[in-house]
Amino acid sequence: MGVQLKGQEAQQEPPPPTPPHTRSANPLLAGEGSTASPLRGQRSFTAHPFLTVFAIALTVRLINVALLDSPNGFFAESDTLTYWALGTALAHRESFWPTLSSLTDRMPLYPLLLAAAQTAFGNAPRVVAIAQAVIDAGTCALIGALGSVIAPSVGLLAGVLAAFSMTLIVLSSQILTDTVFVFFLAIWLACTARSFLVGPTIPLATIAGVAGGI
Numbered sequence: 001m002g003v004q005l006k007g008q009e010a011q012q013e014p015p016p017p018t019p020p021h022t023r024s025a026n027p028l029l030a031g032e033g034s035t036a037s038p039l040r041g042q043r044s045f046t047a048h049p050f051l052t053v054f055a056i057a058l059t060v061r062l063i064n065v066a067l068l069d070s071p072n073g074f075f076a077e078s079d080t081l082t083y084w085a086l087g088t089a090l091a092h093r094e095s096f097w098p099t100l101s102s103l104t105d106r107m108p109l110y111p112l113l114l115a116a117a118q119t120a121f122g123n124a125p126r127v128v129a130i131a132q133a134v135i136d137a138g139t140c141a142l143i144g145a146l147g148s149v150i151a152p153s154v155g156l157l158a159g160v161l162a163a164f165s166m167t168l169i170v171l172s173s174q175i176l177t178d179t180v181f182v183f184f185l186a187i188w189l190a191c192t193a194r195s196f197l198v199g200p201t202i203p204l205a206t207i208a209g210v211a212g213g214i
Contacts, residue, residue: 053141053144053162066124074173089115114128132179146190
């Protein structure tokens with residue numbers, strides 16, 4: 001009888017394993033209360049300030065360009081007419097080399113960009129302003145990247161302030177060299193700051209040198 005009872009006990013199935021500890025279904029007990037979504041939203045904006053700032057800055061600048069309904073709005077400064085005339089001269093084959101060789105008081109990059117735009121689109125300063133809006137939005141994003149060296153939130157704040165800077169907004173719609181100059185300056189600063197973080201590298205040094213030289 002005792003042997004039979006022992007056999008029955010041996011045939012009994014072992015008790016089910018204790019279920020592992022799982023997170024409570026209650027969001028408050030699990031630490032997933034109402035603060036989780038705002039924190040995730042904040043991280044989504046501050047984790048990539050480069051793209052966030054670029055989108056904001058580009059939207060603001062394109063709105064400004066759209067509000068300039070007259071071509072004269074792109075020539076508010078006297079130098080704008082000079083640069084546009086240089087671009088027109090460089091856009092024609094017969095006057096290209098004489099004009100380019102006579103550029104001793106102005107850097108040739110911006111007039112060459114204007115010549116390319118006039119060759120492709122004709123007398124269309126609005127096209128140049130749209131291109132400069134994209135370039136200036138890139139500058140704002142680079143400013144955000146510089147601020148991110150300290151913290152992502154600092155980068156976002158710095159980039160947004162640059163995106164709504166009236167000086168940058170107005171200059172980006174004018175036929176002036178300022179937008180292109182500040183863009184390459186921001187590239188140089190960003191590469192320099194990156195070199196301090198990760199150490200100097202050949203690509204960073206090359207980009208910084210080209211941007212600073214231009």
